[in-house]
Amino acid sequence: MKMKNHNCRVCGLYITTKPWGNDGQNPTFEICPCCGVEFGNEDYSLDSIRNFRKEWLGKGAPWFDPKQKPLNWKLEDQLQSIPDDYF
Numbered sequence: 001m002k003m004k005n006h007n008c009r010v011c012g013l014y015i016t017t018k019p020w021g022n023d024g025q026n027p028t029f030e031i032c033p034c035c036g037v038e039f040g041n042e043d044y045s046l047d048s049i050r051n052f053r054k055e056w057l058g059k060g061a062p063w064f065d066p067k068q069k070p071l072n073w074k075l076e077d078q079l080q081s082i083p084d085d086y087f
């Protein structure tokens with residue numbers, strides 16, 4: 001099974017520093033540069049994750065920090081990287 005503890009639970013972006021720590025219990029409270037979720041805040045439950053993702057997608061999936069957006073970024077590809085438990 002593929003470990004996805006480096007990926008944002010909302011948008012699937014690969015995050016260098018694991019958003020919820022090694023044990024998945026210690027969020028960094030950093031902001032995802034893609035969807036703008038604060039790890040440990042709006043991604044604390046499946047409901048809040050789905051709501052945040054729905055709102056973000058509804059706005060057209062804008063990058064919180066557009067400077068970090070890769071040139072060839074594809075939303076559909078990144079969504080595949082959302083951890084299975086949080087889809």
Ligand SMILES: [Zn+2]
Pocket residue numbers: 008009010011012013032033034035036037
């Ligand atoms: Zn994100």
